[in-house]
Structure formats: C-alpha cells, structure tokens
Amino acid sequence: MDFLNDIPWMLIAASIAKTLFLIFGVVLPIVSYTVYAERRVSALIQDRLGPNRTGFPISLFGFQKDLQLFLGGLGQPVADAMKFLLKEEFTPGHVNKFYFWLAPVLAMVPALSTLAVLPFGNFLFGQKMVVADVNVGILYVFAVASVGVYGIVLAGWSSNSKYPFLGSIRASSQMISYELSLGLSAVPVLMIIGNLNLSEAIQYQIDNGWLLLPFTDGKLTLRELLLWIPVLVSFIIFTISMFAETNRLPFDLPESETELVAGYHTEYSAMKFALFFLGEYAAMIAGSSIIVVLFLGGWHVPFLPINTLESSTTPSGIALGFLHITAFFAKVVGILIFFIWVRWTLPRFRFDQLMKLGWLYLFEIALVNIFITAAILAWVK
Amino acid sequence: MAYTVRRPNLTFWEKLYLPNIVAGLAITFNHLKKMLKGETHVVMQYPEEKWDAHLPEYYRGAPTLVTDEHGRERCVSCQLCEFICPPRAIKITPGSLPSDSQFAKVEKAPEAFDIDMSRCIYCGLCEEVCPEQAIYLRKDYAVTGESRADMVHHKDKLYELGGTMPGLVHKWNPDK
Numbered sequence: 148m149d150f151l152n153d154i155p156w157m158l159i160a161a162s163i164a165k166t167l168f169l170i171f172g173v174v175l176p177i178v179s180y181t182v183y184a185e186r187r188v189s190a191l192i193q194d195r196l197g198p199n200r201t202g203f204p205i206s207l208f209g210f211q212k213d214l215q216l217f218l219g220g221l222g223q224p225v226a227d228a229m230k231f232l233l234k235e236e237f238t239p240g241h242v243n244k245f246y247f248w249l250a251p252v253l254a255m256v257p258a259l260s261t262l263a264v265l266p267f268g269n270f271l272f273g274q275k276m277v278v279a280d281v282n283v284g285i286l287y288v289f290a291v292a293s294v295g296v297y298g299i300v301l302a303g304w305s306s307n308s309k310y311p312f313l314g315s316i317r318a319s320s321q322m323i324s325y326e327l328s329l330g331l332s333a334v335p336v337l338m339i340i341g342n343l344n345l346s347e348a349i350q351y352q353i354d355n356g357w358l359l360l361p362f363t364d365g366k367l368t369l370r371e372l373l374l375w376i377p378v379l380v381s382f383i384i385f386t387i388s389m390f391a392e393t394n395r396l397p398f399d400l401p402e403s404e405t406e407l408v409a410g411y412h413t414e415y416s417a418m419k420f421a422l423f424f425l426g427e428y429a430a431m432i433a434g435s436s437i438i439v440v441l442f443l444g445g446w447h448v449p450f451l452p453i454n455t456l457e458s459s460t461t462p463s464g465i466a467l468g469f470l471h472i473t474a475f476f477a478k479v480v481g482i483l484i485f486f487i488w489v490r491w492t493l494p495r496f497r498f499d500q501l502m503k504l505g506w507l508y509l510f511e512i513a514l515v516n517i518f519i520t521a522a523i524l525a526w527v528k
Numbered sequence: 529m530a531y532t533v534r535r536p537n538l539t540f541w542e543k544l545y546l547p548n549i550v551a552g553l554a555i556t557f558n559h560l561k562k563m564l565k566g567e568t569h570v571v572m573q574y575p576e577e578k579w580d581a582h583l584p585e586y587y588r589g590a591p592t593l594v595t596d597e598h599g600r601e602r603c604v605s606c607q608l609c610e611f612i613c614p615p616r617a618i619k620i621t622p623g624s625l626p627s628d629s630q631f632a633k634v635e636k637a638p639e640a641f642d643i644d645m646s647r648c649i650y651c652g653l654c655e656e657v658c659p660e661q662a663i664y665l666r667k668d669y670a671v672t673g674e675s676r677a678d679m680v681h682h683k684d685k686l687y688e689l690g691g692t693m694p695g696l697v698h699k700w701n702p703d704k
Contacts, residue, residue, distance in 0.1 A: 492552045
C-alpha cells in the first residue's frame, strides 16, 4: 500500500516543481525581457536608442545609484510591471462584464498550457524535464493553442465597440486559416519522425541529426539530403504560419495600430491589458519552442554527451542537465529575436493578401509537401 | 478622371517574395550593427548632451527682467506687458522707488513682478511692447517646479535670470 500512496505524491510534487520552474523561473522572465528586447531592437534598427535609462532600483535600499548593467535599461520590465499593477483598472460601462473579464485569462492560459508538453531539457535530479510526457504532444499543442483565439474573439465581442470587434473578426479568420497550413506543414516532420511524442521527436533528431540541419550527427546520407527539401519547405511554412498564429507583424492585422487603434484590446487597461500583452508573448515563446523541438533538435547540443536518468544526480550529469535546459532556451531566444527582427523589417499585409497567401499558396504547398515526403520515405532507403 | 496605375512586371524571384524579405532583413541588420558599433549618431541624449551652444540669437526662452549697467532696474511698472500678455501670465504690482533713492522723483519701479511660467507661451510680445526694454526673452528653456507656486517667477528670480543689459535704451538712442 505504501507503494500506491507514495508514487503519485512524488509525481505531483515533481510536476508542480517543474511547472513553477518553467513558468516563473524561465518563461515569465523571458516574456518580460522579450518585451524589453522588442523595444530595444526596434529602436536600434530604426537608429534610435530605446529604453536605456532604467536600472535596477537598488537606490530604494540605500545605495547611491541604481544598478546599470551592460546595455542599460534592464530594469525597464520591472518598472513596466509595477506600472501595470498600479494603474487604474478601468472597465467601460458599455462592455459585457463577464466576458470582458474572462477574455484576458483565456488569452494567457492556453499560451502557458502549451508549455506543459514541451521537453525543455533531458534529465535533472532524476526527473525528466517535461511536465507532461504525453504521446499526443503535438496534437495537444495545436488543440490548446487554437483555444487562444477565444480570448481574442471574446475580448472584441464583449467590448461592444467597433474597433475591437473588427480586430477580433480579423483575428479569428486569420488564426483559423493559418492553423490549416500550420498543421499540414507539421505533418511531413511527423511522418519522418514517426511519433507524436515531442520527447521522441528530439530523440529521433539526436540519432539522425536535427531535421533542419541533418549534418549535426556528423554524417549526411542521400536520404537525409532528399528529405532536407520537404523539411526546409515545411520549416518555412511552419514559421510563416506561426507568425500569423501569434498575430505578429507582418500579420498583425487584429491589432494594427494604424487602422484599428489597438484592435481587440482597445478597451482594456492596466493588468487586463498586460495579460493580453503577456499572452501574446507567451504564445510567441510556445511557438518558438515548437519550432525548436520539431526542427532544431530541442535541447540537444551536437557533439556533446547526453546524460541519462541514472547519471542525472551526479555532478557532471547535473551540469549537463542544466546545459541542455540552457541550450533549449538559447535556441528559443534566438527564434524570438528572429521574430522581432522580422517585425521591424516587413510592412503589414493587406487583409486580402493575407487570406490569399494562406489559402492559395501555403495551404497547397504544404499539402503537396506531404506527398513529396511520403514518396521520398517510401522509395529512398 | 479615373486612370489606371500600371503595375510593374515582376520577375519570378520578386513574385516569390522570399529573396526580398532576406534583402530587407539584411538592411535592418546593418542598421542594428551600426548602432551597436556606435557608428550611427542621431539621437541626442538630453540631460547629458544639450543643444544650448546651437541656440540661435533670436531664441525665445523664459522672459526675464534686466538691469542697466548702473544696476538700476529698467522696469518702470508701466504694465504694458501685463496688458498685452495673451495668456495673462504677467502680474505687476506697481510701486515707487524708496524716497532716499536719487531716482525717487525720476521714475517708478515694480513692487512685485510675477510671471507664471505655467501660463507663459514664450510669444515675446512683452519684450516687443516694453518701452524701457526692461524685459527680454533669454535662452532658459528648462523651467521646472514641483508645484504651481514653484512655476511662478518672482521679481528677484527674474532679475537673477536676466542679469545686466548694458547700453542705452533704444528708444532714447538717437543712433538707433
């Protein structure tokens, strides 16, 4: 009976510890510093400086000056968070109160829930570094991520105001359209890997080289070279669709400032607005993590040893475990910086161009890509 | 009359759009690189760097009161500036010079002279209207205060900012 009583408690405790570490230790800090990076990189690209003044407010604790680290302005996210928390929580009189309050939550929760199945490391302290190692990993991600559209639709609808409404209509049609090409472009990858479990996807890439860079296992066969073509195509389509799914420029029509004031969150203020903001960036992190897991080998660092469940409590195993986690989030941050870089390079699409791109090009190419992959898999050994 | 805008004939690579995206990314990356290397300098970091040396002669900053080379107040409290001031920022309480002053019978002086800098619009009409050339717009532009009362410049502050303006009053100067 001890056996039955003990095991679930250990599992629950470990899951809670991993969730807390993932959300509060890694993702939320990355979110807040992505906002900072967004402002800073956009400024530098536009020959400005951006927020470079706010230091860490140690002068509150009796020091002479605030702490300024290398680029300056690293205390900005702290100041932003304080501002959002202290601002007036204004609810306009004409909104549908219940859904108005529900919408920011629905925008934030799915983005964070997708992180549950992401293997963000190998083993550490005798634990596998994934909150839920489920066999339907990628399906779970697509299912939960598509719930995110409800937050936006409810926000636009409950605001009872024309600009949020237009923004949410655009968001829903855009997200539904691009989910097709997103899902279809992931199919070739899943056919090659032959498993929906994301940990298995990484294991395949450790054995055979990353999908996008098949030479990372030290050898390049004809089959890998041929499969490289469909993988490259699906990587491009997947990335473009991910931009559309997370409402990032060049597909940020739901909140295009020049047309719709601020789109679906026009009527929101203070922490409710911040939740939309954080939800958007958390969705970006979730999306980049999926790109990393499917195409860039997840936490794997090429030509370095991998720790096992047994060795993960020894000092070298712990060091390797932390290295894997760092590698994973370094790749994610790299993709995030690419997101930001693209945002400040490309102008926004017109809505008909967006729909045309999604339905007439990406959808068909992704579909044909599946058959090409199948042919290569069937005939080239 | 309606007219048709000719669309350019795009080549295959231009229609594909991806090479142009890469070219655009390269442009923005070069801007980023130059900023990080410090090769681009377009932004003035205000409190550390200031534009003061480049202010033109005719710059209209905060209005101030001036004294002549003998230390006499030029203002005779005629109140013309008070009447012309569009936002009514100036408030003068006219007074006399003390009776032991050698100019006591010659002219008057303001007892109080307040300019509310939260109202001043830096139009320069006070400077233009002053027959004694006692009020000048100087180059101070950073006028700050923690309350509305702080934003009112009193007489002593105005003279401190204005300093001395030597030379004859133009109006009485036959050369001008």
